[in-house]
Amino acid sequence: MYKRYGDKIQFFVVYIREAHPNSRIPQPSKLEQRVDIAKTMCQQLKLSLPTLIDGMDNKTGIAYGGFPDRLYLVGKDGRIVYKGARGPFGFKPNELEAAIQKELASK
Numbered sequence: 001m002y003k004r005y006g007d008k009i010q011f012f013v014v015y016i017r018e019a020h021p022n023s024r025i026p027q028p029s030k031l032e033q034r035v036d037i038a039k040t041m042c043q044q045l046k047l048s049l050p051t052l053i054d055g056m057d058n059k060t061g062i063a064y065g066g067f068p069d070r071l072y073l074v075g076k077d078g079r080i081v082y083k084g085a086r087g088p089f090g091f092k093p094n095e096l097e098a099a100i101q102k103e104l105a106s107k
Contacts, residue, residue, distance in 0.1 A: 001093065001096070001097055001100065002048065002049050005100055005104070008104055009073075009100065009103075009104070010050075011049050011050070012049065012050050012051070012052050013042075013047060013049050013050070013051045013052070014051075014052045014053075014054060014060055014061075014064075014066065015034065015037075015038040015041065015051055015052070015053045015054060016054040016058065016060065016061035016066050016067060017034075017054070017058055017061060017067065018037070019067065019068035019069070020068075025037060028056075029056075030056070031053075031055065031056050034053055034054075034056065035053055038051055038053050065086065067086075068086070068087055068088070069086075069087035069088065069091055070083070070084050070085070070086055070087060070090070070091075071083075071084035071091060071092070071093065071095075071096045072084070073096060073099045073100060073103060075103055076103075081099055081102075081103050082095065082096055082099035082100075084096060
């Protein structure tokens with residue numbers, strides 16, 4: 001979708017707290033650690049999407065209910081156009097794409 005619609009809308013990954021911290025990827029206690037883990041994730045997954053990092057207060061993750069993952073589409077006017085269910089079972093890219101197409105058609 002990023003390649004298909006990236007010239008029409010902005011895409012972001014928002015890295016929030018670790019869903020499954022372990023000995024290999026611990027729950028960061030400092031922002032610098034969270035940044036390092038996010039960079040490693042982007043490199044390992046070969047992500048080309050811009051990545052934003054939630055602060056240690058987890059305000060973004062809390063406000064958007066993003067734990068463990070969730071898809072959102074924010075309209076040009078700032079309203080939430082699409083809010084997917086919580087992942088991983090609610091992670092439905094096809095629904096997001098339909099919302100993107102509808103939003104682009106409404107312009």
